[in-house]
Amino acid sequence: MTTAIQCEHDLFCGVNTPRDIDNMTDLEKKHLPVITVPKSVKKDERFEVMIEVGKHMAHPNEPGHFIDFIELYADDTYLARLDLTAQMTQPIMRTWVCLSHIHDSLRAFAHCNIHGTWEGRAKIEVLS
Numbered sequence: 279m280t281t282a283i284q285c286e287h288d289l290f291c292g293v294n295t296p297r298d299i300d301n302m303t304d305l306e307k308k309h310l311p312v313i314t315v316p317k318s319v320k321k322d323e324r325f326e327v328m329i330e331v332g333k334h335m336a337h338p339n340e341p342g343h344f345i346d347f348i349e350l351y352a353d354d355t356y357l358a359r360l361d362l363t364a365q366m367t368q369p370i371m372r373t374w375v376c377l378s379h380i381h382d383s384l385r386a387f388a389h390c391n392i393h394g395t396w397e398g399r400a401k402i403e404v405l406s
């Protein structure tokens with residue numbers, strides 16, 4: 279007889295998100311990538327995207343524990359990536375994006391070498 283092995287407490291399995299965005303734990307506050315964008319943008323018009331990890335609570339930034347990358351997607355479409363090093367860089371990514379059609383959300387993924395991958399989302403409306 280075999281028993282299914284659960285991994286719900288393994289931070290390195292899958293992508294982590296806050297369980298309750300209005301009542302986050304310190305771990306969630308330190309790792310959530312927070313996306314700042316306009317609520318709506320014009321089709322094919324450039325807009326700024328800011329992604330900050332540790333906006334709610336600073337994440338450690340030392341050789342043994344740091345954010346090593348941030349990625350940006352429009353729904354499932356890959357847009358951009360920033361690789362980071364400890365101490366000399368900050369886990370903040372700023373870029374510009376043009377969307378030609380509707381996407382439900384921008385999604386940011388941040389990876390911590392100790393606590394795995396974390397996802398933040400921001401709804402966005404693309405107007406003609």
Ligand SMILES: [Fe+2]
Nearest residue numbers: 343390392393
């Ligand atoms: Fe961490």
